[in-house]
Amino acid sequence: TDFGTPASKSEKLVTLTIDGQPVTVPEGTSIMRAAMEMGTKIPKLCATDMVDAFGSCRLCLVEIEGRPGTPASCTTPVAPGLNVKTQTPRLKQLRKGVMELYISDHPLDCLTCAANGDCELQDMAGAVGLREVRYGMDGANHFKADSPLALPKDESNPYFTYDPAKCIVCSRCVRACEEVQGTFALTIEGRGFDSRVSPGQHDAFLDSDCVSCGACVQACPTATLQEKSVIEIGQPEHSVVTTCAYCGVGCAFKAE
Ligand code: FES
Structure with a gap:
Protein backbone atom coordinates (compact mmCIF):
# COMPACT_ATOMS: atom_id res chain seq x y z
CA THR A 1 0.00 0.00 0.00
CA THR A 88 -17.55 16.54 1.23
CA PRO A 89 -19.56 17.42 -1.92
CA ARG A 90 -17.40 20.51 -2.37
CA LEU A 91 -14.18 18.45 -2.29
CA LYS A 92 -15.60 15.91 -4.70
CA GLN A 93 -16.48 18.69 -7.14
CA LEU A 94 -13.04 20.30 -6.84
CA ARG A 95 -11.26 16.98 -7.41
CA LYS A 96 -13.40 16.20 -10.42
CA GLY A 97 -12.54 19.61 -11.90
CA VAL A 98 -8.82 19.01 -11.37
CA MET A 99 -9.00 15.57 -12.98
CA GLU A 100 -10.96 16.99 -15.88
CA LEU A 101 -8.12 19.40 -16.61
CA TYR A 102 -5.51 16.64 -16.44
CA ILE A 103 -7.45 14.38 -18.77
CA SER A 104 -8.17 17.23 -21.23
CA ASP A 105 -4.41 17.48 -21.80
CA HIS A 106 -3.66 13.78 -22.02
CA PRO A 107 -3.77 11.32 -24.93
CA LEU A 108 -6.90 9.17 -24.76
CA ASP A 109 -5.31 5.91 -25.85
CA CYS A 110 -5.79 4.02 -22.59
CA LEU A 111 -6.87 0.78 -24.23
CA THR A 112 -3.66 0.47 -26.21
CA CYS A 113 -1.38 2.11 -23.65
CA ALA A 114 1.32 -0.05 -22.00
CA ALA A 115 0.20 1.24 -18.60
CA ASN A 116 -3.45 0.31 -19.08
CA GLY A 117 -4.61 -1.20 -15.78
CA ASP A 118 -1.51 0.07 -13.99
CA CYS A 119 -1.96 3.83 -14.40
CA GLU A 120 -2.68 6.13 -11.49
CA LEU A 121 -4.17 8.80 -13.77
CA GLN A 122 -6.67 6.22 -15.02
CA ASP A 123 -7.33 5.07 -11.44
CA MET A 124 -7.88 8.61 -10.16
CA ALA A 125 -10.25 9.49 -13.01
CA GLY A 126 -12.33 6.53 -11.87
CA ALA A 127 -11.93 7.36 -8.18
CA VAL A 128 -13.32 10.88 -8.57
CA GLY A 129 -16.14 9.66 -10.81
CA LEU A 130 -15.05 11.49 -13.97
CA ARG A 131 -17.31 10.48 -16.83
CA GLU A 132 -16.91 13.32 -19.29
CA VAL A 133 -14.49 16.13 -20.06
CA ARG A 134 -15.95 19.49 -20.94
CA TYR A 135 -12.73 20.87 -22.45
CA GLY A 136 -11.92 19.89 -26.03
CA MET A 137 -8.79 17.99 -26.87
CA ASP A 138 -8.17 20.53 -29.62
CA GLY A 139 -6.72 23.21 -27.35
CA ALA A 140 -3.85 25.35 -28.55
CA ASN A 141 -1.37 23.18 -26.72
CA HIS A 142 -1.90 20.24 -29.02
CA PHE A 143 -0.96 22.18 -32.11
CA LYS A 144 2.12 23.95 -30.86
CA ALA A 145 5.25 22.48 -32.39
CA ASP A 146 7.16 22.69 -29.10
CA SER A 147 4.33 21.32 -26.96
CA PRO A 148 5.25 18.23 -24.92
CA LEU A 149 2.45 16.48 -26.77
CA ALA A 150 4.24 17.11 -30.04
CA LEU A 151 7.68 16.03 -28.87
CA PRO A 152 8.96 12.60 -29.90
CA LYS A 153 9.51 9.79 -27.41
CA ASP A 154 13.01 9.51 -25.98
CA GLU A 155 14.01 5.89 -26.46
CA SER A 156 17.73 6.39 -25.98
CA ASN A 157 17.94 4.51 -22.67
CA PRO A 158 18.19 0.75 -23.20
CA TYR A 159 15.80 0.00 -20.32
CA PHE A 160 13.01 2.55 -20.47
CA THR A 161 11.29 5.11 -22.67
CA TYR A 162 10.20 8.66 -21.91
CA ASP A 163 7.00 9.84 -23.61
CA PRO A 164 6.46 13.58 -22.96
CA ALA A 165 2.88 13.39 -24.29
CA LYS A 166 1.85 11.33 -21.26
CA CYS A 167 3.63 13.43 -18.64
CA ILE A 168 1.45 15.19 -16.06
CA VAL A 169 4.50 17.04 -14.64
CA CYS A 170 3.95 15.72 -11.11
CA SER A 171 7.76 15.74 -10.71
CA ARG A 172 7.79 12.40 -8.92
CA CYS A 173 10.58 11.22 -11.26
CA VAL A 174 12.69 14.31 -10.60
CA ARG A 175 12.28 13.88 -6.84
CA ALA A 176 12.92 10.13 -6.96
CA CYS A 177 16.11 10.74 -8.93
CA GLU A 178 17.28 13.16 -6.24
CA GLU A 179 15.89 11.64 -3.05
CA VAL A 180 16.07 7.91 -3.78
CA GLN A 181 19.06 7.67 -6.08
CA GLY A 182 20.94 10.83 -5.07
CA THR A 183 21.42 11.72 -8.73
CA PHE A 184 20.34 14.98 -10.29
CA ALA A 185 19.80 13.79 -13.84
CA LEU A 186 16.28 15.19 -14.29
CA THR A 187 14.69 18.60 -14.04
CA ILE A 188 11.47 20.39 -14.99
CA GLU A 189 11.89 23.00 -17.68
CA GLY A 190 9.43 25.45 -19.19
CA ARG A 191 6.26 26.88 -17.67
CA GLY A 192 2.55 26.20 -17.81
CA PHE A 193 1.53 24.12 -20.82
CA ASP A 194 5.14 24.02 -21.98
CA SER A 195 6.56 22.57 -18.77
CA ARG A 196 8.12 19.16 -19.17
CA VAL A 197 10.57 16.77 -17.57
CA SER A 198 13.96 16.95 -19.21
CA PRO A 199 17.35 15.29 -18.75
CA GLY A 200 18.98 18.62 -17.82
CA GLN A 201 21.07 20.26 -20.51
CA HIS A 202 21.20 17.04 -22.48
CA ASP A 203 19.02 16.16 -25.45
CA ALA A 204 18.56 12.51 -24.49
CA PHE A 205 18.29 10.49 -21.29
CA LEU A 206 21.26 8.36 -22.29
CA ASP A 207 23.52 11.42 -22.52
CA SER A 208 22.50 12.67 -19.06
CA ASP A 209 23.77 11.74 -15.58
CA CYS A 210 21.07 9.03 -15.43
CA VAL A 211 22.45 5.74 -14.02
CA SER A 212 19.40 3.69 -15.13
CA CYS A 213 18.51 2.82 -11.53
CA GLY A 214 14.80 2.77 -12.37
CA ALA A 215 13.70 5.01 -9.47
CA CYS A 216 12.05 7.43 -11.89
CA VAL A 217 10.23 4.63 -13.70
CA GLN A 218 9.00 3.22 -10.39
CA ALA A 219 7.79 6.66 -9.28
CA CYS A 220 5.98 7.59 -12.53
CA PRO A 221 2.18 7.40 -12.12
CA THR A 222 1.49 7.16 -15.87
CA ALA A 223 3.15 5.57 -18.93
CA THR A 224 5.48 8.54 -19.34
CA LEU A 225 8.46 6.56 -18.08
CA GLN A 226 7.90 2.97 -19.00
CA GLU A 227 10.10 -0.11 -18.94
CA LYS A 228 10.79 -1.31 -22.47
CA SER A 229 10.09 -4.88 -21.44
CA VAL A 230 6.57 -3.87 -20.34
CA ILE A 231 5.97 -2.14 -23.66
CA GLU A 232 7.17 -5.21 -25.54
CA ILE A 233 5.61 -8.06 -23.57
CA GLY A 234 2.98 -6.41 -21.38
CA GLN A 235 2.64 -6.02 -17.62
CA PRO A 236 4.59 -8.72 -15.74
CA GLU A 237 2.74 -10.97 -13.35
CA HIS A 238 5.13 -9.96 -10.62
CA SER A 239 6.53 -6.46 -11.02
CA VAL A 240 10.23 -5.93 -10.61
CA VAL A 241 10.81 -2.67 -8.82
CA THR A 242 13.98 -1.58 -10.58
CA THR A 243 15.54 -1.53 -14.01
CA CYS A 244 19.02 -1.13 -12.51
CA ALA A 245 21.61 -1.70 -15.19
CA TYR A 246 24.16 -2.94 -12.74
CA CYS A 247 22.56 -6.02 -11.22
CA GLY A 248 19.03 -6.39 -12.57
CA VAL A 249 18.01 -8.41 -9.51
CA GLY A 250 15.06 -6.25 -8.60
CA CYS A 251 16.20 -4.93 -5.24
CA ALA A 252 13.71 -2.83 -3.26
CA PHE A 253 15.27 0.59 -3.28
CA LYS A 254 12.59 2.31 -1.23
CA ALA A 255 14.37 4.64 1.20
CA GLU A 256 13.22 4.43 4.80
FE1 FES B 1 -1.33 16.23 -2.65
FE2 FES B 1 -0.79 16.06 -5.25
S1 FES B 1 -1.14 17.86 -4.05
S2 FES B 1 -1.24 14.47 -3.88
Whole structure:
Protein backbone atom coordinates (compact mmCIF):
# COMPACT_ATOMS: atom_id res chain seq x y z
CA THR A 1 0.00 0.00 0.00
CA ASP A 2 1.21 3.47 -0.83
CA PHE A 3 0.32 5.82 2.04
CA GLY A 4 1.11 8.92 0.00
CA THR A 5 3.92 10.36 2.09
CA PRO A 6 6.87 8.86 3.98
CA ALA A 7 6.29 7.71 7.58
CA SER A 8 7.22 10.08 10.39
CA LYS A 9 9.93 8.83 12.74
CA SER A 10 8.70 10.94 15.68
CA GLU A 11 7.84 9.14 18.93
CA LYS A 12 5.43 11.88 19.96
CA LEU A 13 1.83 11.00 19.15
CA VAL A 14 -0.94 13.31 17.93
CA THR A 15 -4.68 12.60 18.00
CA LEU A 16 -7.05 14.22 15.51
CA THR A 17 -10.39 13.44 13.91
CA ILE A 18 -10.77 12.45 10.26
CA ASP A 19 -14.28 12.05 8.86
CA GLY A 20 -15.64 11.73 12.38
CA GLN A 21 -13.19 9.04 13.46
CA PRO A 22 -10.40 9.66 15.98
CA VAL A 23 -6.94 8.69 14.76
CA THR A 24 -3.58 8.76 16.55
CA VAL A 25 -0.37 9.01 14.54
CA PRO A 26 3.22 10.19 15.08
CA GLU A 27 3.80 13.94 15.02
CA GLY A 28 4.91 15.06 11.56
CA THR A 29 2.64 12.62 9.76
CA SER A 30 0.73 14.17 6.86
CA ILE A 31 -3.06 14.28 6.99
CA MET A 32 -3.01 12.16 3.84
CA ARG A 33 -0.98 9.41 5.48
CA ALA A 34 -3.07 9.52 8.67
CA ALA A 35 -6.23 9.09 6.59
CA MET A 36 -4.72 6.33 4.43
CA GLU A 37 -3.53 4.44 7.51
CA MET A 38 -7.09 4.36 8.84
CA GLY A 39 -8.33 3.09 5.48
CA THR A 40 -9.63 6.34 3.98
CA LYS A 41 -8.32 6.79 0.46
CA ILE A 42 -7.68 10.35 -0.62
CA PRO A 43 -7.20 10.81 -4.40
CA LYS A 44 -3.62 11.77 -5.23
CA LEU A 45 -1.26 12.03 -8.18
CA CYS A 46 1.95 13.76 -7.12
CA ALA A 47 2.30 12.12 -3.69
CA THR A 48 3.91 8.76 -3.04
CA ASP A 49 5.60 7.38 0.05
CA MET A 50 8.83 7.03 -1.97
CA VAL A 51 9.56 10.75 -1.80
CA ASP A 52 8.69 13.83 0.26
CA ALA A 53 5.37 15.53 -0.45
CA PHE A 54 5.40 18.25 -3.08
CA GLY A 55 1.79 19.45 -3.27
CA SER A 56 1.63 20.11 -7.00
CA CYS A 57 -1.36 18.17 -8.35
CA ARG A 58 -4.02 19.64 -5.97
CA LEU A 59 -6.09 16.48 -6.08
CA CYS A 60 -5.78 15.61 -2.40
CA LEU A 61 -7.58 18.67 -1.03
CA VAL A 62 -9.36 18.39 2.34
CA GLU A 63 -11.38 20.66 4.61
CA ILE A 64 -10.17 21.46 8.12
CA GLU A 65 -12.63 22.95 10.59
CA GLY A 66 -11.66 26.51 11.51
CA ARG A 67 -9.13 26.87 8.70
CA PRO A 68 -9.85 28.71 5.43
CA GLY A 69 -9.59 27.09 2.03
CA THR A 70 -8.94 23.51 1.09
CA PRO A 71 -5.32 22.61 1.87
CA ALA A 72 -3.49 19.72 0.22
CA SER A 73 -3.53 16.81 2.64
CA CYS A 74 -0.13 15.54 1.48
CA THR A 75 1.70 18.68 2.56
CA THR A 76 -0.38 19.48 5.67
CA PRO A 77 0.88 17.83 8.86
CA VAL A 78 -1.47 16.56 11.53
CA ALA A 79 -2.03 18.67 14.65
CA PRO A 80 -3.76 17.85 17.94
CA GLY A 81 -7.54 18.24 17.83
CA LEU A 82 -7.87 18.89 14.09
CA ASN A 83 -11.24 18.02 12.63
CA VAL A 84 -10.63 17.00 9.02
CA LYS A 85 -13.17 16.16 6.34
CA THR A 86 -12.01 14.31 3.22
CA GLN A 87 -15.22 13.51 1.34
CA THR A 88 -17.55 16.54 1.23
CA PRO A 89 -19.56 17.42 -1.92
CA ARG A 90 -17.40 20.51 -2.37
CA LEU A 91 -14.18 18.45 -2.29
CA LYS A 92 -15.60 15.91 -4.70
CA GLN A 93 -16.48 18.69 -7.14
CA LEU A 94 -13.04 20.30 -6.84
CA ARG A 95 -11.26 16.98 -7.41
CA LYS A 96 -13.40 16.20 -10.42
CA GLY A 97 -12.54 19.61 -11.90
CA VAL A 98 -8.82 19.01 -11.37
CA MET A 99 -9.00 15.57 -12.98
CA GLU A 100 -10.96 16.99 -15.88
CA LEU A 101 -8.12 19.40 -16.61
CA TYR A 102 -5.51 16.64 -16.44
CA ILE A 103 -7.45 14.38 -18.77
CA SER A 104 -8.17 17.23 -21.23
CA ASP A 105 -4.41 17.48 -21.80
CA HIS A 106 -3.66 13.78 -22.02
CA PRO A 107 -3.77 11.32 -24.93
CA LEU A 108 -6.90 9.17 -24.76
CA ASP A 109 -5.31 5.91 -25.85
CA CYS A 110 -5.79 4.02 -22.59
CA LEU A 111 -6.87 0.78 -24.23
CA THR A 112 -3.66 0.47 -26.21
CA CYS A 113 -1.38 2.11 -23.65
CA ALA A 114 1.32 -0.05 -22.00
CA ALA A 115 0.20 1.24 -18.60
CA ASN A 116 -3.45 0.31 -19.08
CA GLY A 117 -4.61 -1.20 -15.78
CA ASP A 118 -1.51 0.07 -13.99
CA CYS A 119 -1.96 3.83 -14.40
CA GLU A 120 -2.68 6.13 -11.49
CA LEU A 121 -4.17 8.80 -13.77
CA GLN A 122 -6.67 6.22 -15.02
CA ASP A 123 -7.33 5.07 -11.44
CA MET A 124 -7.88 8.61 -10.16
CA ALA A 125 -10.25 9.49 -13.01
CA GLY A 126 -12.33 6.53 -11.87
CA ALA A 127 -11.93 7.36 -8.18
CA VAL A 128 -13.32 10.88 -8.57
CA GLY A 129 -16.14 9.66 -10.81
CA LEU A 130 -15.05 11.49 -13.97
CA ARG A 131 -17.31 10.48 -16.83
CA GLU A 132 -16.91 13.32 -19.29
CA VAL A 133 -14.49 16.13 -20.06
CA ARG A 134 -15.95 19.49 -20.94
CA TYR A 135 -12.73 20.87 -22.45
CA GLY A 136 -11.92 19.89 -26.03
CA MET A 137 -8.79 17.99 -26.87
CA ASP A 138 -8.17 20.53 -29.62
CA GLY A 139 -6.72 23.21 -27.35
CA ALA A 140 -3.85 25.35 -28.55
CA ASN A 141 -1.37 23.18 -26.72
CA HIS A 142 -1.90 20.24 -29.02
CA PHE A 143 -0.96 22.18 -32.11
CA LYS A 144 2.12 23.95 -30.86
CA ALA A 145 5.25 22.48 -32.39
CA ASP A 146 7.16 22.69 -29.10
CA SER A 147 4.33 21.32 -26.96
CA PRO A 148 5.25 18.23 -24.92
CA LEU A 149 2.45 16.48 -26.77
CA ALA A 150 4.24 17.11 -30.04
CA LEU A 151 7.68 16.03 -28.87
CA PRO A 152 8.96 12.60 -29.90
CA LYS A 153 9.51 9.79 -27.41
CA ASP A 154 13.01 9.51 -25.98
CA GLU A 155 14.01 5.89 -26.46
CA SER A 156 17.73 6.39 -25.98
CA ASN A 157 17.94 4.51 -22.67
CA PRO A 158 18.19 0.75 -23.20
CA TYR A 159 15.80 0.00 -20.32
CA PHE A 160 13.01 2.55 -20.47
CA THR A 161 11.29 5.11 -22.67
CA TYR A 162 10.20 8.66 -21.91
CA ASP A 163 7.00 9.84 -23.61
CA PRO A 164 6.46 13.58 -22.96
CA ALA A 165 2.88 13.39 -24.29
CA LYS A 166 1.85 11.33 -21.26
CA CYS A 167 3.63 13.43 -18.64
CA ILE A 168 1.45 15.19 -16.06
CA VAL A 169 4.50 17.04 -14.64
CA CYS A 170 3.95 15.72 -11.11
CA SER A 171 7.76 15.74 -10.71
CA ARG A 172 7.79 12.40 -8.92
CA CYS A 173 10.58 11.22 -11.26
CA VAL A 174 12.69 14.31 -10.60
CA ARG A 175 12.28 13.88 -6.84
CA ALA A 176 12.92 10.13 -6.96
CA CYS A 177 16.11 10.74 -8.93
CA GLU A 178 17.28 13.16 -6.24
CA GLU A 179 15.89 11.64 -3.05
CA VAL A 180 16.07 7.91 -3.78
CA GLN A 181 19.06 7.67 -6.08
CA GLY A 182 20.94 10.83 -5.07
CA THR A 183 21.42 11.72 -8.73
CA PHE A 184 20.34 14.98 -10.29
CA ALA A 185 19.80 13.79 -13.84
CA LEU A 186 16.28 15.19 -14.29
CA THR A 187 14.69 18.60 -14.04
CA ILE A 188 11.47 20.39 -14.99
CA GLU A 189 11.89 23.00 -17.68
CA GLY A 190 9.43 25.45 -19.19
CA ARG A 191 6.26 26.88 -17.67
CA GLY A 192 2.55 26.20 -17.81
CA PHE A 193 1.53 24.12 -20.82
CA ASP A 194 5.14 24.02 -21.98
CA SER A 195 6.56 22.57 -18.77
CA ARG A 196 8.12 19.16 -19.17
CA VAL A 197 10.57 16.77 -17.57
CA SER A 198 13.96 16.95 -19.21
CA PRO A 199 17.35 15.29 -18.75
CA GLY A 200 18.98 18.62 -17.82
CA GLN A 201 21.07 20.26 -20.51
CA HIS A 202 21.20 17.04 -22.48
CA ASP A 203 19.02 16.16 -25.45
CA ALA A 204 18.56 12.51 -24.49
CA PHE A 205 18.29 10.49 -21.29
CA LEU A 206 21.26 8.36 -22.29
CA ASP A 207 23.52 11.42 -22.52
CA SER A 208 22.50 12.67 -19.06
CA ASP A 209 23.77 11.74 -15.58
CA CYS A 210 21.07 9.03 -15.43
CA VAL A 211 22.45 5.74 -14.02
CA SER A 212 19.40 3.69 -15.13
CA CYS A 213 18.51 2.82 -11.53
CA GLY A 214 14.80 2.77 -12.37
CA ALA A 215 13.70 5.01 -9.47
CA CYS A 216 12.05 7.43 -11.89
CA VAL A 217 10.23 4.63 -13.70
CA GLN A 218 9.00 3.22 -10.39
CA ALA A 219 7.79 6.66 -9.28
CA CYS A 220 5.98 7.59 -12.53
CA PRO A 221 2.18 7.40 -12.12
CA THR A 222 1.49 7.16 -15.87
CA ALA A 223 3.15 5.57 -18.93
CA THR A 224 5.48 8.54 -19.34
CA LEU A 225 8.46 6.56 -18.08
CA GLN A 226 7.90 2.97 -19.00
CA GLU A 227 10.10 -0.11 -18.94
CA LYS A 228 10.79 -1.31 -22.47
CA SER A 229 10.09 -4.88 -21.44
CA VAL A 230 6.57 -3.87 -20.34
CA ILE A 231 5.97 -2.14 -23.66
CA GLU A 232 7.17 -5.21 -25.54
CA ILE A 233 5.61 -8.06 -23.57
CA GLY A 234 2.98 -6.41 -21.38
CA GLN A 235 2.64 -6.02 -17.62
CA PRO A 236 4.59 -8.72 -15.74
CA GLU A 237 2.74 -10.97 -13.35
CA HIS A 238 5.13 -9.96 -10.62
CA SER A 239 6.53 -6.46 -11.02
CA VAL A 240 10.23 -5.93 -10.61
CA VAL A 241 10.81 -2.67 -8.82
CA THR A 242 13.98 -1.58 -10.58
CA THR A 243 15.54 -1.53 -14.01
CA CYS A 244 19.02 -1.13 -12.51
CA ALA A 245 21.61 -1.70 -15.19
CA TYR A 246 24.16 -2.94 -12.74
CA CYS A 247 22.56 -6.02 -11.22
CA GLY A 248 19.03 -6.39 -12.57
CA VAL A 249 18.01 -8.41 -9.51
CA GLY A 250 15.06 -6.25 -8.60
CA CYS A 251 16.20 -4.93 -5.24
CA ALA A 252 13.71 -2.83 -3.26
CA PHE A 253 15.27 0.59 -3.28
CA LYS A 254 12.59 2.31 -1.23
CA ALA A 255 14.37 4.64 1.20
CA GLU A 256 13.22 4.43 4.80
FE1 FES B 1 -1.33 16.23 -2.65
FE2 FES B 1 -0.79 16.06 -5.25
S1 FES B 1 -1.24 14.47 -3.88
S2 FES B 1 -1.14 17.86 -4.05
